[in-house]
Amino acid sequence: MRYEILGPLRVIDGKNTKTIKAQKVETLLATLVIRSDQVVSTDQLFKEIWGEQPPRSATAGLYVYISQIRKLLRHPGTEATPVLTRPPGYMLTLGHDGLDLHDFTRLLKGGRTHLRNGAYEPAVHSFEHALALCRGPLLADMTHGPILQGFRTWLNEAQLECMESLMDARMALGHHRELVSDLYLLSTEHPLREAFHRQLMLALHHSGSRGDALLVYQKARRTLREELGVEPGPALQDIQRTILTEHRH
Structure with a gap:
């Protein structure tokens, strides 16, 4: 089982x-999948399902929902759950069941290591496979409690880091011109x-579009x-200075 x-959640x-x-x-x-192999208290589950003010029937309701999940996950011909x-x-x-979240974190970690070591092709492979696991928004409009909200925030940030690192790896392989349109969209x-x-500034600069790269800086600023x-941080300012200096020479 996976x-x-x-x-959107699926089994x-x-x-x-x-x-x-x-x-x-x-x-x-x-909530149980995100916290798999950890005990989640009934109070935590109440918050995830109903928010800060669970109804009086929350305990009975939770018992019913747990029973439904056990029935859903039960293998035919067995009572094991x-x-x-x-x-x-x-x-x-x-x-022995699989979880796409574990695959995603393993690929992200592997991609970081490849990128750090200058192994750009394997890094691209890892980041692309990690992003391919992300199928869309998580439980839209359903996150009452801190576990799911925290997970959604973490996942959004991890996906953005993955995308940034993928772009860095592709640029290190010299694919500047092909990345311009994707980076316009992302920015x-x-x-x-x-x-x-x-x-985007780097991709434009290396594609011979210095003027466009400087316009990107002005818009970002x-x-x-x-x-x-x-003001823009040191990384953006350094690139702007580099482009201006090269242009003068």
């Missing part, structure tokens, strides 16, 4: 893909993320000043 949490059992239509049950299973009752709450045991979608502006009241 759990997939990097997008893949052989050729069968199982999804959950009931929102509260999906929230419960997502990966969802265990462990005071003060419940725990989902992975055992527009994430206007406060200086790394994408820096990469304007955005940062208007939105955050700050």
Whole structure:
């Protein structure tokens, strides 16, 4: 069996893909999967499912949802279940089951190591495979509690780091011109993320478009000043200086 949490939650059992239509049950299973092999207390589960003010029937409701999840995850012909009752709450045991989150973190870590060591082709391979596991938004509009909210924040940041590192690795391989359009898109979608502006400036500069690279700096500077009241960081300023200096020579 394999759990997939990097997008809408699904459980893949052989050729069968199982999804959950009931929102509260999906929230419960997502929380247990994210915290797999750890006990999640009933109080924590209440917060994830209902927020700060769970109803009086929360304990009974949680018991019903746990039963539904156990039924969903039970292998045919067996009573064994990966969802265990462990005071003060419940725990989902992975055992030999797969989890896309573990694959993602392994690929991201491997990509970082390759990038640090100058192994750019393997780095590109690792980052691309990690990003391919991310299938879309996680449990849209369902994150009441800190576990799911924290996971969503972490995943968004990890995906952006993965994308930045992928662009760095591709540029180290000399693919500047091919990356310009992707970097325009990324810097527009994430206007406060200086790394994408820096990469776009580099890609344009190495493609012979110095003027466009300097325009990117001016636009990024304007955005940062208007939105955050700050000047661009040293990395962006250094690239601007490098381009201006080379232009004069």
